[in-house]
Every structure is written in C-alpha cells, then in structure tokens.
Amino acid sequence: xxxxxxxxxxxxxxxLAERLEMRGITACWVTNHRAALEAVDRERFDIAxxxxxxxxxxxxxxxxxxxxxxxxMKFIFLTGHGSEExxxxxxxxxxxxxxLIKPVQIDVLTAKLHEICAEQGDRQ
Amino acid sequence: MAMLEPxxxxxxxxxxxxxxxxxxxxxxxxxxxxxxxxxxxxxxxxLLPLFTLAAVDYVISKRALDSELVLRTxxxxxxARRTLSAYLEERxxxxxxxxxxxxxxxxxxxxxxxxxxxxLRGGLGDWxxxxxxxxxxxxxxxxxxxxxxxxxxxxxxxxxxxxxxDMETYNHAVAMHSDVSDIFLGFRMTPHFVISVxxxxxxxxxxxxxxxxxxxxxxxTILSHLEVGGxxxxxxxxxxxxxxxxxxHYGNIMQTFPLGVPPFSEHTETFEQVDHxxxxxxxxxxxxxxxPYILLIVKHKNDLVQTWKxxxxxxxxxxxxxxxAIVAVVVGICTYLVNNIYQSDQKRLAxxxxxxxxxxxxxxxxxxxxxxxxxxxxxxxxxxxxxLIKDLFxxxxxxAGDKRLLGLVDSIIHSVERCATITRQLLNFARNIQVTVxxxxxxxxxxxxxxxxxxxxxxxxxxVSVDIPDTxxxxxxxxxxxxxxxxxLINNAFAAMKGGGxxxxxxxxxxxxxxxxxxxxxxxxxxxxxxxxxxxxxxxTTKSGxxxxxxxxSITYGLVTELGGSISIESVVDQGTTITVTLPxxxxxxxxxxxxxTAG
Numbered sequence: 001x002x003x004x005x006x007x008x009x010x011x012x013x014x015x016l017a018e019r020l021e022m023r024g025i026t027a028c029w030v031t032n033h034r035a036a037l038e039a040v041d042r043e044r045f046d047i048a049x050x051x052x053x054x055x056x057x058x059x060x061x062x063x064x065x066x067x068x069x070x071x072x073m074k075f076i077f078l079t080g081h082g083s084e085e086x087x088x089x090x091x092x093x094x095x096x097x098x099x100l101i102k103p104v105q106i107d108v109l110t111a112k113l114h115e116i117c118a119e120q121g122d123r124q
Numbered sequence: 125m126a127m128l129e130p131x132x133x134x135x136x137x138x139x140x141x142x143x144x145x146x147x148x149x150x151x152x153x154x155x156x157x158x159x160x161x162x163x164x165x166x167x168x169x170x171l172l173p174l175f176t177l178a179a180v181d182y183v184i185s186k187r188a189l190d191s192e193l194v195l196r197t198x199x200x201x202x203x204a205r206r207t208l209s210a211y212l213e214e215r216x217x218x219x220x221x222x223x224x225x226x227x228x229x230x231x232x233x234x235x236x237x238x239x240x241x242x243x244l245r246g247g248l249g250d251w252x253x254x255x256x257x258x259x260x261x262x263x264x265x266x267x268x269x270x271x272x273x274x275x276x277x278x279x280x281x282x283x284x285x286x287x288x289x290d291m292e293t294y295n296h297a298v299a300m301h302s303d304v305s306d307i308f309l310g311f312r313m314t315p316h317f318v319i320s321v322x323x324x325x326x327x328x329x330x331x332x333x334x335x336x337x338x339x340x341x342x343x344x345t346i347l348s349h350l351e352v353g354g355x356x357x358x359x360x361x362x363x364x365x366x367x368x369x370x371x372x373h374y375g376n377i378m379q380t381f382p383l384g385v386p387p388f389s390e391h392t393e394t395f396e397q398v399d400h401x402x403x404x405x406x407x408x409x410x411x412x413x414x415x416p417y418i419l420l421i422v423k424h425k426n427d428l429v430q431t432w433k434x435x436x437x438x439x440x441x442x443x444x445x446x447x448x449a450i451v452a453v454v455v456g457i458c459t460y461l462v463n464n465i466y467q468s469d470q471k472r473l474a475x476x477x478x479x480x481x482x483x484x485x486x487x488x489x490x491x492x493x494x495x496x497x498x499x500x501x502x503x504x505x506x507x508x509x510x511x512l513i514k515d516l517f518x519x520x521x522x523x524a525g526d527k528r529l530l531g532l533v534d535s536i537i538h539s540v541e542r543c544a545t546i547t548r549q550l551l552n553f554a555r556n557i558q559v560t561v562x563x564x565x566x567x568x569x570x571x572x573x574x575x576x577x578x579x580x581x582x583x584x585x586x587x588v589s590v591d592i593p594d595t596x597x598x599x600x601x602x603x604x605x606x607x608x609x610x611x612x613l614i615n616n617a618f619a620a621m622k623g624g625g626x627x628x629x630x631x632x633x634x635x636x637x638x639x640x641x642x643x644x645x646x647x648x649x650x651x652x653x654x655x656x657x658x659x660x661x662x663x664x665t666t667k668s669g670x671x672x673x674x675x676x677x678s679i680t681y682g683l684v685t686e687l688g689g690s691i692s693i694e695s696v697v698d699q700g701t702t703i704t705v706t707l708p709x710x711x712x713x714x715x716x717x718x719x720x721x722t723a724g
Contacts, residue, residue: 009501015508022515080500101551102500103507103544106515 001117002044005029006036006062007051007078012102016049016109023110033057033065040069047116049109052079074116076109078102136459138466140658153469159462166454171447178443182436189432193406193425194394201408201421202392204350204358208412208419211346215319215338216302218248223323223334231256231334237267250339252316257283259330268337286322286333304415307340307360307368307377315340315369315377344369356423361385362416373401374422383407386418396425470661478682496547503543510536564603566631566640567592573610577618585624592631596640600710605683612680613644613703620648620701634706639689642705650697659693 003025007013010031017027028043030036033054039045048066050059063075080102098116100109138155222231222240230236237254244251253268261278277283282303301322307315320335343360347369350358360368365385367375374381382400386393392410399405399422408421514533517526570590574581581588599606617627625647634641651659660681684691689707 009505011505012501012508015505015512019508019512019515022519080497080504101544101548102504103540104504105507105541106511 001046001113002026002028003113004036004039004045004048006033006048006054006059007031008055009051016106019106020110020113023106025110025113033062036062037065037069040066040073044070045073046120047074047076047113049076049078052077072120074098074120076100076112076116078104136463136466138463153465155462155466155469158465159458162458162462163455166458167451170450170454174443174446174450178439182439186432193423194408197406197408197421197423198392198394200350200352200358201394201410201419204347204421205392205410205412205419207346208343208360208417209415211342212304212319212412212415215248215336216304216321218244219319219321219334219336220302220323223321223332228256228258228323228332231332232265234265234267237265241267244336250342252337252339255335257320257333257335259332263335282318282320283333286320302414304417306362306366306416309378310337340369350421352421352423356421358419358421360412360417360419363418368417371422373399381420386420474678474682478679478686481679492550496550499543500547503540503547507537507540507544510540562603563598563600564606565598566596566606566642567594569603569606570610570629573607573614576611577614580618581627584618584621586618586621586627587625588627588629590629592629592642596631596633597709599640599707601687601707605687606707609680609683609687609705610644612676613705616676617644617646617648617701620646620650622649625700638709640707640709642707643702644705645700645702647700650699650701651693651695652697656693656695660691 003020005013005017005020005027006029007016008031013029013031017029020027028039028045030039033056036048048063050062052059054062059077066073066075076098078100098112100112138159226236226240231240237256241251241254244254253266253270255263255268255272256265257277258264261276261280261283263273263275263277266273282305286301286303303318303320305318305320307317309315316337316339318335318337320333322331322333324331347358347360352358355373357372359371359374361381362368363385365381367377367379367381370376374383383397386395386407386409388411390411390413392408394406394408396404396406404425406423406425408423410419411417412419510533514530514537517530517533567590570592574588574590614627614629621627627647628645629642630645631640631642633639660677681691684705684707687707689705691706692704693701694704695701
C-alpha cells in the first residue's frame with residue numbers, strides 16, 4: 001500500500017511517514033500542494049492523507065486536482081480545526097468516516113488505511 | 125395582618141421588586157415609586173376639582189339658603205306691616221270721617237254718639253266705646269259700657285301730644301291729627317288700645333277730640349294668620365320693648381321683650397341673633413309708622429335649615445361613596461398598568477440576559493474553537509514524536525530492554541490523548557453553539573453534558589443515573605440550547621448536593637405522544653416554599669456571596685420557553701428537588717416562541 005501524506009507541518013508528516021513505514025506501509029510525504037501534485041505525476045498512490053487547511057490551497061481543492069490525475073485514489077482528511085463548515089464539506093466529499101481530527105492515534109489511522117485498501121481490493 | 129393573608133396572592137409582583145439602582149440590568153423605572161406617583165397624580169387631578177366643586181357648591185347653597193331665609197322673613201314682615209298699617213289707618217279714617225260728618229253739637233248728643241258707635245261696630249267690628257273730649261280735656265260725651273263721662277284727660281300724655289300738635293298746625297284746618305296708644309289693660313282688664321282723632325273747627329274756634337278704644341283681638345288674628353313657618357311667630361312690641369300681643373316664647377302682654385328694642389328704621393330690617401333660650405333666630409322687624417308698635421317676626425334657624433341638613437348629609441354620603449369608588453378605580457387601574465409595564469420590563473430584562481448569555485456563549489465557542497485548533501497541531505506533533513519513540517522501542521530490539529523509558533513514552537502518549545479529548549470536547553461545544561434546529565436524541569444531549577460533569581460528580585461523591593429509553597423519538601430542536609438547559613439544571617442539582625447524593629434523570633413520552641417529559645431529581649437541600657415562586661425570576665439567588673448571579677434558572681426558563689416547552693419545580697426542604705422539563709417533539713409546531721422579545 002502506498003500512501004501520500006500532505007501537511008504543512010513537516011515535523012508531523014515526516015514522523016508520521018516514518019511510523020507508517022515501520023508498519024509496512026509505504027508513505028511519501030510533502031508539505032504543499034505543488035509538491036503533492038508533482039509526486040502524483042511521478043508515482044502512483046493508493047491513498048492520500050490531506051490536511052484540510054494547506055497554506056495556499058485547501059485540501060478539498062487539492063483532492064479534485066489529484067483525482068483528475070489518478071481517479072482511483074482514495075482520500076482521508078485530517079484537520080486540527082473542528083469547524084462546522086470543514087466538517088460538512090469533508091463529509092459531503094468523502095463521507096464522515098474519512099474525516100479525522102488531529103492528533104490521530106496511529107492504530108486508528110492504520111486500521112482506517114487497511115480498511116479502505118480492503119474495500120478497494122473488494123471492488124477490483 | 126392575618127386578615128391580609130388571603131390577599132397576599134393578589135399582591136402585584138412589582139411591589140416585591142428589589143431595589144437595584146445601578147448595573148447593566150437596572151429596571152427602566154422604580155416601579156414602586158412609579159405606582160405611588162401615578163396614583164397620587166391621578167387622584168389629585170380627579171379629587172381636587174371634585175372637592176373644590178363640592179366645597180364651592182356647599183358654600184353657595186348655604187349662602188343662598190341663608191339669604192333666602194332672610195329675604196322671606198323680610199318680605200313677611202313687610203307684608204304684615206302693610207296689613208297692620210292698613211287696619212289702623214282704616215280705623216283712624218273712620219273716626220276722622222265722623223268728625224267731618226258731624227258737628228260738635230251732633231257729637232255731643234248722647235243718642236247720636238250711641239248710634240254712631242253702633243254703626244261702627246256694624247261696619248268695622250271690635251269697637252269698644254266712643255268718647256268726645258272738648259278743648260279743655262274733659263270728656264263731654266261717651267258711648268260705651270262704662271260711666272266715664274266728665275273725666276278730664278288734660279294731664280294725660282296722649283292728650284298733651286295731640287294738643288301740642290294742634291298748636292303747631294293750628295291754621296292747617298284740613299290736617300288730620302291722630303294718636304294710636306300702646307296696648308294696655310285699663311280698668312276693663314282686657315287688652316285694648318285707643319285711637320284719638322283731633323278736629324279743628326274750620327270756621328275757627330275751639331278744637332275737640334274723638335276718642336275710641338278697640339279690642340286687640342283683631343290684631344292678634346291678623347298676626348296669627350301670618351304663615352311664619354315652623355316654630356316661628358309674629359307679634360308686636362312697643363318702642364319701650366313691652367310686648368303688645370302674646371308671644372309663645374318671649375312672654376305675655378305687658379312683659380318686657382328679652383331681646384331688646386331693635387334700632388329704628390323706616391324700612392323692614394332683619395338680623396340674626398341668639399335668643400335668651402340659646403336658639404339661633406332670624407328676626408325680621410318693621411316700625412309701624414304713626415303708631416308705637418314694632419312688628420317682630422322671629423324664626424328659629426334650626427327648624428328652617430333642617431331640610432338643608434338632610435340634603436347636606438345625603439350629598440356628603442354621595443361624595444364619600446364617589447371618592448371611595450374613584451380611589452378604588454384609580455388604584456386598580458394604576459396597579460394593573462404599572463404591573464403590566466413591570467412584566468414587560470421583566471421580559472425585556474430576561475431577553476437582554478438571554479441575548480447576552482447567547483453572545484457570551486458564542487464568543488466562548490469561537491475562542492475555544494481557535495484554541496483547540498492551535499493546540500491540536502503541536503499536540504499532533506508531540507503525539508507523533510512520542511509515537512515514533514515508542515515505535516522505535518517496539519520495532520527495534522536494541523531499545524526494547526529499557527522498560528522505564530517505555531513507561532515514560534506511554535505516559536506522554538496518554539497525556540496527549542487526554543489533551544486531545546479536551547480539545548475535541550471544546551470543538552464539539554463550539555460547533556453546537558452555532559447550530560439551530562436539528563434532529564437530536566435527548567440521551568445524546570444529556571450524555572454530552574454529563575461527560576463534562578463526570579469529574580465534578582465523582583469529586584462530590586454524587587451518583588448519577590440516567591434513564592432515557594431509546595424508544596423515545598428524536599427531537600427536532602436546538603441542540604445548543606438543549607445543552608445549556610441541561611448544563612444549568614445539572615449544575616444546580618450538583619450545587620444543592622454539597623455532601624453527595626443521587627441525581628436521577630428520566631425521560632418519557634407524554635400520553636398524547638407529542639412531548640417528551642424529563643425529570644431531573646436530586647437529593648439535595650431543597651428549596652423553601654417561599655422561594656419556589658420566585659425561583660425563575662431574574663436575579664433571584666440564594667447563592668449570594670458565592671458567585672451566583674441569579675440568572676441561571678431564569679435563562680433556563682427562557683430557553684425552555686423558547687424551545688416551546690415548559691418547566692416546573694417541586695421541592696421539599698432537606699429531601700430534594702425535582703424539576704420537570706416538557707419539550708415538544710418538534711419545534712415547528714411552535715413557529716412563534718411565546719417568549720416575546722421586547723429588547724431591540
């Protein structure tokens with residue numbers, strides 16, 4: 001399973017990527033939307049973990065751009081801000097179960113990743 | 125005071141208003157003062173003219189009555205004088221006519237004089253006798269019951285008076301000179317009076333007098349036929365104050381009139397006086413010209429004003445009843461109006477509190493969301509770093525032996541988890557504040573609230589039991605407001621159970637299935653009955669000095685009302701309090717909140 005991590009907090013994504021690697025999940029991390037799009041152009045990912053509030057572009061718009069390049073990719077939104085509009089927008093975009101509030105427990109995250117992967121596998 | 129007990133219930137609430145002279149929630153007016161002022165002003169405006177009119181009317185009526193009395197007395201006296209004068213004149217002229225119609229010699233004839241007396245008696249009645257007196261004062265002829273012929277009158281006052289008159293006007297042959305005597309008893313011992321007429325012979329020569337005595341009976345009749353009214357009477361006195369005709373109250377003939385002789389006047393006069401018996405009297409009098417008589421009409425004022433007195437007291441009763449009615453109506457209306465203003469003002473204040481409270485909550489919501497967000501990011505980093513350390517221990521064997529470090533990392537992760545729980549609750553709280561009507565299940569709302577309070581409950585040794593069956597349908601309501609309601613009520617319950625206790629929350633569907641009835645019972649200190657009725661009023665608090673604002677239950681009441689529900693309270697001191705909140709299943713059935721907003 002290949003996962004793309006996008007968050008402006010480098011400390012957070014780098015550590016998270018390392019921890020996922022330890023659990024056998026290939027994780028690539030970037031800190032802005034340009035890098036994210038480049039990565040998508042370069043490689044293929046199963047799942048993207050997007051921060052809702054990125055510096056220049058929000059996670060929802062980024063999702064649409066990525067989706068245009070790799071339509072089979074799945075998305076999980078990550079936010080530190082539990083505001084109503086974020087919640088509603090993300091729920092509408094990908095269902096409320098794909099919306100996680102920071103800080104996330106690693107076990108919860110890996111379980112969610114495996115679950116999505118399994119769903120994808122079933123479909124294929 | 126015990127008598128007032130049943131009316132205590134009707135005492136308008138603004139009379140219990142606590143004085144609050146400053147602060148943001150100062151009432152618009154001092155209602156007690158407003159009430160007193162409006163009553164005073166209205167009463168003054170209504171009663172002052174009423175009293176003035178009544179007083180003026182009283183004075184005018186009394187004056188009119190007095191002057192009417194005086195006028196009537198004067199008129200009667202004047203009429204009586206005319207009658208009496210006419211009566212006396214008539215007799216004087218009759219005598220005078222005799223002197224013109226007869227020569228001295230004819231009059232000196234005994235038979236002729238007797239005949240004339242007969243004729244006078246036939247025509248004018250009450251003639252007693254008739255005598256002829258010559259210029260020497262000797263009675264030369266007499267007709268009547270006594271043998272008094274030959275008596276000499278020259279030394280008597282009346283004779284002298286007429287004689288002097290004759291001296292002055294000797295040449296005025298046609299002038300009539302006459303004299304009317306006082307009434308006296310004489311030898312006959314019956315009251316009578318004497319009229320004398322002087323005759324000058326036209327051809328010159330000695331004068332002579334014709335003298336007649338008359339019974340007083342006719343005078344009495346004339347006087348007694350005057351309708352004086354009540355206990356009043358009419359009688360004659362002479363100019364020396366001797367009573368001439370009998371009087372009921374002032375003495376008999378020849379006695380002295382006790383009130384004295386009134387001063388001479390050509391016209392009829394009246395005066396008021398207190399008589400010798402202590403009665404207030406109106407006296408009308410008239411001097412009867414050319415006689416020694418003064419006509420007196422005496423009326424007792426008390427008799428005459430009796431009718432006035434009864435009218436007067438009727439008016440007074442009417443006035444008193446009117447005043448009572450006016451006072452009752454004015455007090456009633458003022459109380460009603462001021463109470464209405466008071467109620468509106470209370471509603472205005474309650475809305476103000478509520479608006480402010482909602483504002484405050486919204487600010488807290490925004491603040492907590494911001495704080496939560498800012499903390500969540502570093503928290504996530506701590507979480508991941510600690511997680512990484514733990515992972516290193518777990519996945520790489522070289523660190524695995526150090527159990528102590530693993531424990532420390534676990535502790536960090538655990539603390540991060542606690543912080544995350546708090547920020548999540550804050551975010552949840554902030555989200556709820558902004559939401560309006562949505563579908564919620566009561567058990568979720570109560571559960572959220574209790575989650576906040578769980579530590580506090582454990583700390584105070586309070587056991588909480590919740591019985592909200594899943595079969596109860598979801599509410600369409602304002603989640604944030606519901607949450608506030610339960611936060612306030614549960615906080616109050618906790619505050620009442622300082623030494624621990626049990627809190628029970630139970631819900632059930634109403635019989636008609638349109639409402640959810642929730643009871644919140646505690647086993648706390650309870651509320652005394654006298655406080656129960658004021659418990660939902662703003663600023664009513666028993667927690668003074670311990671930070672209570674007295675707004676909690678008032679706001680709760682406002683919120684429940686706004687949600688279309690109702691709230692009631694029962695309490696027994698030292699046993700506990702049960703609050704019942706009834707909420708409609710759907711807020712839509714109550715499109716307009718019954719809680720009218722008055723504040724802008």
